Amino acid sequence: MKQVTQTLRTGVVEINEVPVPSLNDKFVLVRNSMSVISAGTEKTKIDMGKKSLLQKAKARPDLVKQVINKVRTEGLAKTLQTVNSRLNSPSPLGYSCAGTVVAAGGLVEGLQPGDRVACGGADYANHADFVAVPKNLVVKVPGNVSDEEAAFTTVGSIALQGVRLAEPKLGETFLVVGLGLLGQITVQLLRANGCTVIGTDLDAALVKRAEGFGAIAVPPGGDVTGLCAAKTAGHGVDAVLVCAGSSSNAIIEMCGEVTREKGRVVVVGAVRMDIPREDFFKKEISVVISRSYGPGRYDPVYEENGNDYPLGYVRFTEQRNMSTFLELISQGKVDVKSLITHRYSVDDAAVAYQLIEGNKTEPYLGIVLQYNPASQLADMAARIEVTPAAVAADKVKLSFYGAGNYATASLLPPMQASGKVTFSGLVTASGRSAQGVAKQFGFGFCAGSYAELLQGDTDAIVVTTRHDTHGAAVRDALTAGKHVYVEKPLAMSVEELSEIHRAYGDCGQAQVMVGFNRRFAPATRQVVEHFSGVKSPLVANIRINAGVIPADHWIQDPQVGGGRMIGEGCHFIDLASALVGSNVKSVYAVGSSKAEKSALLNDNLCLSLTFENGSVANITYTADGAKAMAKEYIEVFGGGRSAQINDFKDVTLYSGDTEATRLKAGVQDKGQKHMISAWLEGLKAGKACVDYSCLMSTSLATVMAVESLSLGMPLTVDTTVLTAE
Numbered sequence: 001m002k003q004v005t006q007t008l009r010t011g012v013v014e015i016n017e018v019p020v021p022s023l024n025d026k027f028v029l030v031r032n033s034m035s036v037i038s039a040g041t042e043k044t045k046i047d048m049g050k051k052s053l054l055q056k057a058k059a060r061p062d063l064v065k066q067v068i069n070k071v072r073t074e075g076l077a078k079t080l081q082t083v084n085s086r087l088n089s090p091s092p093l094g095y096s097c098a099g100t101v102v103a104a105g106g107l108v109e110g111l112q113p114g115d116r117v118a119c120g121g122a123d124y125a126n127h128a129d130f131v132a133v134p135k136n137l138v139v140k141v142p143g144n145v146s147d148e149e150a151a152f153t154t155v156g157s158i159a160l161q162g163v164r165l166a167e168p169k170l171g172e173t174f175l176v177v178g179l180g181l182l183g184q185i186t187v188q189l190l191r192a193n194g195c196t197v198i199g200t201d202l203d204a205a206l207v208k209r210a211e212g213f214g215a216i217a218v219p220p221g222g223d224v225t226g227l228c229a230a231k232t233a234g235h236g237v238d239a240v241l242v243c244a245g246s247s248s249n250a251i252i253e254m255c256g257e258v259t260r261e262k263g264r265v266v267v268v269g270a271v272r273m274d275i276p277r278e279d280f281f282k283k284e285i286s287v288v289i290s291r292s293y294g295p296g297r298y299d300p301v302y303e304e305n306g307n308d309y310p311l312g313y314v315r316f317t318e319q320r321n322m323s324t325f326l327e328l329i330s331q332g333k334v335d336v337k338s339l340i341t342h343r344y345s346v347d348d349a350a351v352a353y354q355l356i357e358g359n360k361t362e363p364y365l366g367i368v369l370q371y372n373p374a375s376q377l378a379d380m381a382a383r384i385e386v387t388p389a390a391v392a393a394d395k396v397k398l399s400f401y402g403a404g405n406y407a408t409a410s411l412l413p414p415m416q417a418s419g420k421v422t423f424s425g426l427v428t429a430s431g432r433s434a435q436g437v438a439k440q441f442g443f444g445f446c447a448g449s450y451a452e453l454l455q456g457d458t459d460a461i462v463v464t465t466r467h468d469t470h471g472a473a474v475r476d477a478l479t480a481g482k483h484v485y486v487e488k489p490l491a492m493s494v495e496e497l498s499e500i501h502r503a504y505g506d507c508g509q510a511q512v513m514v515g516f517n518r519r520f521a522p523a524t525r526q527v528v529e530h531f532s533g534v535k536s537p538l539v540a541n542i543r544i545n546a547g548v549i550p551a552d553h554w555i556q557d558p559q560v561g562g563g564r565m566i567g568e569g570c571h572f573i574d575l576a577s578a579l580v581g582s583n584v585k586s587v588y589a590v591g592s593s594k595a596e597k598s599a600l601l602n603d604n605l606c607l608s609l610t611f612e613n614g615s616v617a618n619i620t621y622t623a624d625g626a627k628a629m630a631k632e633y634i635e636v637f638g639g640g641r642s643a644q645i646n647d648f649k650d651v652t653l654y655s656g657d658t659e660a661t662r663l664k665a666g667v668q669d670k671g672q673k674h675m676i677s678a679w680l681e682g683l684k685a686g687k688a689c690v691d692y693s694c695l696m697s698t699s700l701a702t703v704m705a706v707e708s709l710s711l712g713m714p715l716t717v718d719t720t721v722l723t724a725e
Contacts, residue, residue, distance in 0.1 A: 001017070001018060001019070001020050001128060001129035001130050002015050002016070002017060002018075002128065002129050002346050002347070002371075003015070003016055003017075003018045003126060003127065003128035003129070004016075004092070004093050004094065004126070004127035004128065004346065004349045004369070005018075005090035005091060005092055005093065005436070006045065006046060006090065006091050006093055007087075007089070007090055007091070007436075008087050008089070008091055009087035011046050011047070013046065013093070013349065013350050013353045014090070014350070015346065015347060015349055015350065016090060016435050016436070017435060018128075018434055018435045018446070019427065019428070019434050019435075019446055019447050019448035019449075020129075020130045020448040021130060021131065021132035021429070021430045021448065022132065022427075022429055022448060022449070022450075023103055023105055023132055024105055024132075025105040025106045025107040025108075026105050026107050026108065026134060026304070026305065026306040027105050027108070027132045027133060027134055027135065028101055028103070028104050028105065028108055028111055028117070028119075028132070028133055028134075028135055028138045029101070029102045029103040029104075029130060029131075029132050030097075030099045030100065030101055030102060030117060030130065030131050030132075030133060030138070031099050031100050031102050031129065031130055031371075031373065032097050032098070032099040032127075032129060032130065032131060032371045033098060033099045033100065033147040033151075033370070033371055033373065034097065034098050034099070034147045034150070034151035034368055034369065034370060034371070035094050035096065035097035035098075035126075035127045035151055035368070035369045035371075036096045036097070036151045036152050036154075036155055036366065036367065036369075037093075037094065037127070037352060037353070037356065037367040037368075037369065038094075038095065038096065038155055038181070039180065039181060039355075039356045039364065039365075039367065040180060040181075040182070040245050040269065040270075041095070042093055042094070042353075043356045043357070044245070044270065045091075045093065046353065046356070046357060067079060067083060089408070089433055089436050089437065090433065090435070090436040092123075092126040092127070092128065093126060093127050094122075094125065094126040094127035094128075094369075095120060095121055095122040095124075095125050095126070095154055096118075096120060096125060096152065096153060096154030096155045097118070097119050097125045097126070097127070097131060097151055097154075098116070098117065098118045098119065098141060098147045098148075098150035098151040098153065099116070099117065099119070099131075099147065099371070100114065100115070100116055100117070101113050101114060101115045101116075101117055102130070104135075105135070107135075107306065108306075109135075110140075111135070111138065115140055116140065116141040116147065117138050117139060117140055117141060117150075118138070118139050118141055118150040118151065118153035118154070118322060118326060119131060119133040119137060119153075119154070120137045120138075120153065120154035120157065120293055120318065120322060121133060121137045121154075121303065123430075124137060125154060127346065127349060127369055129346070129371055132430065134303050134304055134306055135306045136296060136302055136303060136306050136308060136318065136319050137318065137319065137322075138319075139153065139319060139322045139323045139326060140323075141326060142326055142327065142329075142330040144330055145326055145329050145330050146337075148337070148340070148368060149329050149337055150326060150329075151368060152185075152325075152329075152336040152339075152366070153322050153325055153326055154293060154322065155181060155182065155185070156185050156325040156328075156329075156334065156336065157294060157318065157321040157322050157325050158182060158268065158290070158292055158293055159183075159185040159186045159189060159243070159268070160185075160189060160294075160321050160324065160325050161290050161291070161292065161293055161294040161316075161321055162182075162186060162241055162243070162266050162268040162290040163186060163189045163190060163193070164294070164316060164321075165266045165288050165290050166239045166241055166264055166266045167239075167264065168190055168193040168194075168195050168238075169193075169195075169238075170193070170194035171194060171195070171196075172195050172238040172239065173196040173197075173198065173228075173231055173232050173237045173238055174190050174195050174196070174197050174198065174237060174238065174239050174240070174241060175197075175198045175199075175200070175224070175228055175237045175239075175240045175241070175258055176190070176197060176198070176199045176200075176210075176215070176240075176241050176243060177200055177201075177240060177241070177242045177243065177244050177251055177254075177255075178201055178242065178243035178244025178245070178269055179199050179200070179201035179203070179206040179207060179209070179210045179215075179243070180201070180206065180243065180244075180365065181339060181365055181366055182243040182268060182269070183199065183201065183206070183210070183241075183243035183244070184206070184209060184210060184339055184365070185334065185336070185339075186241050186268070187199055187210050187213045187214070187215045188213050188334045188335065189328075189334065190241075191213060192328065192333045192334070196216070196231065197210075197214065197215045197216065198215065198216045198218060198224075198227060198228060198237065199211075199215035199217060199218065200217075200218035200219075200220075200222065200224050201220070201244070202220050203363075204219055204220055205363055206365070207219055207220070209339075209365075212338075213335075216231065224254060224258060225254065225257050225258050228258040229258075232260065235260045235261075236258055236259050236260035236261070236263060236283075237258055237259055237260060237263065238259075238260060238263055238264070239259070239263055239264040239265065239266065240255045240258065240259055240263075240264075240265045240266070241266050241268060242255065242265070242266070242267045242268060242269055242271055243268045243269050244269045244271060245269045245270045245271065246269075246270075246272065247272055248271075248272060249272045249273075249274045251271050251272075252265075252267075252271060252272065252273050252274070252275055252276075253276055253279075255285075256275075256276055256278075256279030256280050256285060257279060259283060259285050260283065261283045261284065262283065262284050262285070262286075263283065263285050263286075264286045264287075264288070265285055265286070265287045265288070266289075266290055267287070267288070267289045267290065268290045273289075275287060292318075293318040293321055293322070294316055294317055294318045294320075294321040295309060295314050295316070295317045296314075296317045296318040296319070297318055298552075299552065300552050300554065300557070301552065302317070302318070303318075304554075305557065305559075336366065339365050339366040340365075340366040340367075340368055341363065341364050341365045341366055341367065342355065342364055342366075342367045342368070343367075343368045343370060344367070344368070344369055344370065345369070345370055345371075345372070346369050346370065346371050346372075349369055352367050352369065355367065395419075395420055395421055395422045396420060396421045396422070396459050396460060396680055396683050396684065397421070397422055397423075397424045397457060397458045397459045397460070398415065398421050398422070398423055398424060398458065398459065398460050398462055399423070399425040399426065399427075399453040399456060399458040399460070399461050399462070400412075400423070400425075400426045400427070400443075400461075400462045400464065401427050401450055401453060401461060401462065401463045401464065401465055401469075401473055402427075402428060402429065402462075402463065402464035402465035402466075402487075403426060403428050403433055403434065403437040403464065404464060406464060406487065407462075407464040407487075408437060408440075410672050411462065411464065411672070411676065412437070412441050414672065414673045414676050414677075415676055415680075416441055416442070418676065418677060418680060420680045420684075421680065422444075423438075423441055423442055423444065424443065424445070424456055424457060424458040425443065425444060425445050425446065425447060425452060425453045425456045425458060426438050426443045426445070426446040426447075427446065427447050427448065427449065427450050427453055428446075429465060429466070434446035434447075450473065450476070454476060454477065454480040454482065455480075458482065459482070459483060459683065460482060460483035460484060460485060460511075460683060461473070461477040461482050461483070461484045461485070462484075462486075463477070463484060463485065463486040463487065464486075464487045466560055466561065467489055467492055467555075467560065467561050467562050467566065467567055468492060468559060468560045468561075468562070470486050470487070470489060470490060470491055470492070470496075471490070471491035471492060471493070471497070471499065471500060472496070472499075473486070474486050474490065474491070474500050474503075474512065475496075475499045475500050475503045476503075477510075478500065478503035478504050478506075478507045478510050478512070479503050479506070479507065481507055481508070481510055482510060483510050483511045483512075483513075483683055484510070484511075484512055484513070485513040485514075485515065485679060486512075486513070486514055486515065487514075487515040488514055488515050488516060488567070488568075488570050488571060489514075489562070489566050489567060489570045489699060489702060490512075490514045490570075490695065490696075490699040491699060491703075492562045492566055492703070493703060494700070494703055494704075494721070494722070497696065497699055497700055497703065497722055498721075498722045498723075500512070500696075501696065501719075501722040501723065502722075502723075504692065505723075509686070511682065511683065511688045511692075512688075512692055512695060513679050513682075513688065513689070513690065514570075514574075514690075514695050514698075514699070515675070516570070516571060516574035516575070516578075516675075516690070516695070516698070517571075517670055517671040517672045517674075517675040518571055518572075518574070518575045518578075518648070518670055518671055519574060519575060519577075519578035519671065519675075519690070520671035520672075520674040520675040520678060521648050521669055521670050521671030521674070522669055522671070522674070523645045523648050523649075523651045523663075523665070523669070524575065524578060524579065524645070524671065525674075526643075526651050526653070526663060527579060527634075527636055527643040527645060527651065527653070528578065528579065528581070530641060530643050530653045530655075531579075531636065531638060531639065531641060531643070533639075534638050534639030534641060535639065536638055536639050537580070537611075537613060537614035537615040537616070537638065538579065538580045538581075538615045538636055538637065538638035539615065539616055539617070539636070539637045539638060540576050540579050540580055540615070540616075540617040540618070540634065540635065540636045540637075541617070541618050541620075541635040541636075542572050542575060542576060542617065542618070542619045542620070542632070542633075542634050543620045543632070543634075544572060544619070544620065544622070544631065544632055545622060545625035545626075545630065545631050545632070545633075546564065546568065546603065546621060546622060546623050546625075546631065547623060547625070547627060548623050548624075549564065549603070549623070555567050556601055558598075558600050558601065562600065563600045563601040563602070563603070563706070564601070564603040564621070564623070565589075565600070565602065565603075565605065565621070565705055565706050565709075566600075566702060566703070566706065568621075569605075569607070569619070569621055569702055569705065570698060570699060570702040572619050572621070573587075573607070573609065573619070573698050573701050573702055573705070574694075574695075574698040575634070576609055576611075576617035576619065577611070577694060577697070577698055579634070579636050580611050580613065580615035580617060580636075581613065581615075582611035582612045582613035582615055583611065583612050583693060583694055583697040583698075583717075584609055584610075584611060584612075584697050584698060584700075584701040584717045585609075585610045585611055585612050585716070585717060586609070586610045586714050586715065586716050586717060587607060587608070587609055587701045587704050587705045587708055587714065587715055587717055588607070588608040588609075588708055588713070588714035588715070589606070589607045589608075589705040589706070589708040589709045590605065590606050590709070590712070591604060591605040591709050592604040592605070599706055599709035599710040600706055600709075602709060603621065603622070603623040604621070604622045604623055605620075605621050605622075605709065606618065606619065606620050606621075607619040607621070607705055608714070609701070615638075630647040631647055632645075632647050632648065633645070633646055633647070640655070641653075641655050641656075642654040647668060648665070648668050648669055648671075649664065649665050649666070649667065649668050649669075650662065650663070650664050650665070651663040651664075651665075675689075693719065696719050696722070697717060697719055700717055700719055700721075700722070701717045704717055
């Protein structure tokens with residue numbers, strides 16, 4: 001399918017062929033007929049892309065700080081790989097569209113194929129032939145509203161939310177600053193509320209257009225303050241809605257001058273907000289920044305998981321704002337059709353963006369992209385071939401399921417640099433990043449279905465999607481007779497591990513590898529070598545100062561990420577297993593008591609592990625430590641020897657009474673490159689680099705650690721339960 005994207009490094013807008021996005025139970029797959037370019041928001045994104053790297057750094061100092069911290073911990077080379085990957089990845093444009101439902105997920109109520117719908121969401125309702133959108137960001141279109149009008153729904157909801165926050169009352173007087181697309185709709189909404197509206201903009205044509213909707217016009221350079229005073233008997237306007245975008249502080253200063261005592265200022269556009277205290281303090285003016293389309297925005301529980309807010313407590317959510325706006329169009333109270341100045345085929349999207357970039361000097365307001373249903377249906381099932389460079393026949397053929405930040409920064413570059421692989425197929429969850437990654441790393445094709453990877457000419461599947469997909473993806477790869485590498489965790493439940501175990505037993509010679517990279521780190525290998533001659537059991541202490549992950553991050557979603565014990569704790573159980581050289585025998589977990597934390601999501605806990613060879617390990621995992629402290633610290637004892645690993649940078653080895661041997665790596669090395677090399681060599685040699693029983697024991701121990709937290713008792717880790725019927 002076609003999708004409009006921008007590359008952050010250059011800011012260039014392109015129309016790319018990408019796979020149709022996949023559908024899950026809470027999403028709706030929609031064939032677009034129309035989408036609207038939001039000139040203000042999308043111009044800001046494009047302008048950022050066209051800046052030099054130095055200008056980008058000045059504009060986003062927060063990201064620069066993240067890069068500096070990453071250099072300190074992971075080194076310059078790996079950081080540059082991550083930065084380059086993000087700069088070169090195509091980013092989708094658009095967030096307001098309309099079309100027809102092609103398919104609805106199993107947990108979507110009230111929508112079915114053939115329904116006309118409007119869609120919203122910057123990560124979903126893009127300029128593309130097909131979009132997969134969460135059910136709470138999709139609304140049905142009334143019969144008397146055209147798809148072209150419905151495509152304005154999300155843009156209109158932004159204006160509507162700003163008006164709601166201003167709490168207009170019949171007879172009040174409002175000032176609308178900025179009469180672009182949002183401003184024109186805002187004027188109409190306020191007039192529908194029975195308000196007197198004063199409108200101003202730097203563009204005389206936009207002021208004239210607002211007059212047509214009933215606004216009192218203040219032309220460019222006009223006396224806004226004087227007119228507001230004249231129309232309100234000197235009291236000032238009841239409220240100001242700022243729909244402009246500006247780096248100047250003049251707009252917010254003017255708001256204080258023209259607003260009455262105890263009036264309101266609602267900021268919808270991106271303006272500078274150094275609020276002058278005097279006017280705002282003396283008049284006790286309320287200032288609110290409107291958050292996009294309404295309640296639910298930026299809440300993954302609402303948007304991604306589809307959990308609605310009760311109407312009795314939240315009358316107008318994002319979705320209900322979208323429905324309301326469509327009803328206003330249907331009733332003739334809002335006119336968006338007259339705001340359309342340009343219509344382009346999606347094939348000509350680059351020409352459309354020349355308008356907002358300033359390369360074309362003609363005036364514009366509403367810009368609509370149109371899609372061809374015939375070509376959409378023809379392309380829907382097609383996979384996209386990419387022409388890679390010729391490769392040697394003795395290389396391992398890999399296909400990737402998922403291409404997120406970790407895969408593009410830490411897996412794909414070293415695999416490509418090894419010279420031992422050729423990349424066959426690529427499937428990503430959204431489809432939007434697939435072609436860019438495919439071109440960058442030389443994949444043979446990208447597709448929209450995981451099944452195409454299993455049917456293709458590939459030796460091994462690399463699974464790097466979100467955690468809830470791992471179990472089924474590994475099972476299906478083994479069933480198809482493919483070797484499989486999966487990023488941790490291997491699975492999220494005993495049931496999923498059992499399915500993998502049965503598929504592994506049935507498949508014959510296929511290998512399973514989990515991305516437990518720390519066992520391959522040079523520091524780990526040095527410690528293992530240090531204890532190689534010790535016959536007695538070992539004692540290991542592992543402390544992880546993990547840091548906070550926000551509660552709304554997908555890892556903290558019980559169904560998607562499974563929490564940090566499942567998602568990350570498995571790394572350290574495997575590390576302990578590697579250090580003591582044995583599989584886990586039992587696990588006992590206790591967690592700190594926090595009102596907001598369930599056992600599954602507890603990220604402050606202690607694990608006690610016993611191993612088959614008599615060794616023991618203690619793992620302390622906390623999210624509440626100071627950032628300044630090193631993240632990972634490991635100690636191992638046994639046979640008169642000791643060892644310490646400090647954040648996989650420094651290693652100290654002790655033997656009896658002799659002086660310590662300190663080995664400093666300089667930069668952090670957690671073993672990714674060594675792991676990849678060992679895995680590829682194992683594939684070619686026909687021998688797994690990590691024993692399957694060890695991987696399964698670690699994975700089962702991880703799942704049982706959460707159960708132990710719930711039960712408050714130690715549990716035996718017995719992999720024979722995986723074969724029980």
